[in-house]
Amino acid sequence: MLTDFYTVETVAGQDEEYTCVIRLNPEHNVYKGHFPGMPVVPGVCMLRIVKECVSMVLNTPMRFQAINSCKFLSVVNPLEHGILTFAFSLGNTNRLQAIVSAGETTVLKLKATIVAE
Template sequence: MWYDLSIQKRLEGESLSADVHVPGGSAWFDGHFPGAPVLPGIAQLAMVFDLVRQAFQDPVRVKEVSRVRFKQMIMPEDRLVVVAEPRPGRVGTYAFRITKNEELVCSGTMTVVPINSAEK
């Protein structure tokens, strides 16, 4: 992985949580932006997906990402907490949040389906 996943745990029910360290040497920071590196949003969503997919035995893919809000920038060497909570009545849909120093960095909803699913 391009980041360090140091602790991973299940919270109450089916909620998932992981402590993440984003190393300064990650290729995601190259050119984004020169002199002031910031982790791109797509990389943040990849961290969420990596956490969510571990809740499933079979491989899954992202079907939909919605209601995403980026509140703060993630810089090299930041330490984060990624939490994903299943939405009641919506199989494969998780509300997620990424925090840094207990402050919200990013939040949204991600839906995953089995990789061989015909759902689009």
Template sequence: MLLKNFYTIVKSESLEANSFSATIEIQKEHPIFEGHFPNLSVTPGVAMLQILKELTENHLRLSLFLESASNVKFLSLVDPNVNATLKFDIIIQEDSQYIKVKNTTSFEDGTPVLKCNVTFVKH
């Protein structure tokens, strides 16, 4: 975990052979929010992508390196004081060298937060 104690995995489950869902809870007391931004906590987009990487690594039991990201759309601000629970729905396409991920992240009520396609290299 790149950011220690930044989030906890509440639930992770395989949906089909090539997809899984993970629910996480962001720790609103984490020091990252002191600088991003004081008095208005906003989860950094790069932290959201790091969570996606770590969840995928955890699911596949592989070490990954982010090679590229496309169609990255941050659709809602993630203020952990308002909505700390996020659900990542991840579809994986794998070949000998690459892991391609299609991700949709939402709040508990279904409000979309992040949509993206990411390519990881097996490390």
């Protein structure tokens, strides 16, 4: 589904604190339906990217067991904000806290429990 939706620019982190910088593909087919003439990154796609970033840094497929809090604070137009920063921390009890930013604007705050698939 998200084939070619984004590319990972950088991954960094240590001591349970990580940052993934991704570049959105504004030409992806998702934007033809969401929404024509005014593309918006679907919230579910941002959640999927969070899950994939966590899976990448842990080197194992992960899934959300529970989402305790998920706040979408701003829409993301891939033509205006093609680069997103996914900053997240993982506690030893699989507690995930993530903040997604487009430039200086926070677009998503997430608290969840994540487990191996």
